[in-house]
Amino acid sequence: MLPVYGGKCLSSKAVHNWVDKFPQVRSKVVDCVRSGLPVEIATEATVQRVEELIRVDRRITEEMNRMGLSLQHLLRYVEEGEDLLNTIITGDESWVHIYEPDSNCASMHWKYPTSLSGSTKNFKVTSSAGKFMLAAFCDSQGVLSVHFQNRGENMNFASYREVLLKMRDAIRRKRPCQLAKGLLLHHDNAGPHTCRATQERIQELQWELLEHPPYSPDLAPSDFHLSDPLRDDPDGKSFADDEEVETECRSG
Template sequence: MEITIEQRYAIKFCVKVNKTAKETFDMLQEGYGEACMSYSQAKKWHKAFKEGREDVTDEARSGRPLTSKTDNNVSCVRELLNSDRRMSVRLLSDSLNLPKTIVHEIVSEELGMRKICAKLVPIVLPDAQKTHRLEVSKEMKKMCRDNPNFLDNVITGDESWIFEYDPETKRQSAEWHTTASPRQKKARMSKSRVKSMLIVFFDVKGVVHHEFVPPGKTVTGQFYKKVLQRLNNRVTRVRKQIKNCWKLHHDNALPHTSFVVTSYLTKIRVDALSQPPYSPDLAPPDFFLFPKLKRELKGKHWDTVETIQSTTTSLLKSLSVEDFQGAFNSWKSRWQKCIDAEGSYFEDF
């Protein structure tokens, strides 16, 4: 600092003897060598002294102090965040008249906080539904503990739309590029109106039965009963070892719980396993089969409904026994995760 002040005095003297800025800088270089200030600084001070400035010291700076991580400021940041968890670092900085860097250090280092987005879930579960999820998970886990082969007799299924075009996800469109490569762009697109509804049932060995709902047809209780009749016939043909003891797992959609369906299941002596509502994380079709199918279909165009159906059928046939065994093992582990989470959702959607 002292050598800087000394050079400013030298510049002030050169101004008084009518030296130009260039001449002044050359003299400073000759006198101070590597310790000489830059030409831009010398030119700035030469101009200031020429315009009448007398003081060679820096002016007092107004504004924020450089170091402000005091206990009082930490408390103020904590109080503001407690009042509004969505406040940005910029807003905190403006409210407290502190540098953004200091606010960020207080939030991350002193308070140990980080900003996270809300997790998307099917619904915000009330306590009653959390309790139901917890009870079902405990019940299913107990049945598997009492009978290790319990899930070998379970057939699970559901229905889902398959679209002629379903946009690929942002993650699916990611590509490897160098830092010099421009970022790829893609147009925002929506799902097509051309679609076909798939109904599929599977067990630990693979797909037992699948079919597509005819165009314009609605899945009602009566329609779903006919689907179950075809499923039961299929079980008799391809799963003879469980034809008299198989159990059905499906969700709580109105057609699934209609009187005609429950009456039919009672008639053929098939028990329906409990499935808590709004729980795709506990349903194998939702956490395994449909995501796996649609991941292969996303980002591709299919000409007709028939092409959609044939492609989907081919994908179903391509799944291995190990895929289905892994899904049922995952089902078991998810019950424990639900129990550990006390009935709350335990994964992202």
């Protein structure tokens, strides 16, 4: 066999193995059909399919998701009316600085076209390094719960879980009938809001989550009624200690 087949000749051990297999399970010397990944992946059909997926406008899927959620909320509002709005509790976080300089709009001056006076120069002033993370929740009747993190401390999933418990206690005091009727919690898709630990806490509290579409350009109500007023109200003010900051925010 060696003079005929040369280097392709089977060894004596391989020949013995084939002889042992034929009486048992083998009837052919060719390879049997096996399951698994195909030998060739970059086929013409595969390349064409991948190119279609890359070139398609992927924003359509997100837009359809956003429109679908909006339609779902509108249909629910048609069925439930104002009762639906009264069950929604929305919240968000915002930084509060110990010193917040005047905004550009607040520092503007009125001038007539015929005025001869030169333009007023304003010095560039930045917010103070000392700041607090504030988390506030409200419903259709007003503010329900306000929570302050320690100075410079950001909101993570563990602290947000505790904030939800404090909000539940505030609802029991201010809206004792709300928990029995059920409530809809609305917040954006920040990391502490969407993590598994927070979702488990919401399920424990038996609250329903009002979905906010991911990557949505729509702003949450807190963007209008929390963040901007917190920046505008203390403009140009400087607070002596942490208690003054909390008092100013709660009174506002």
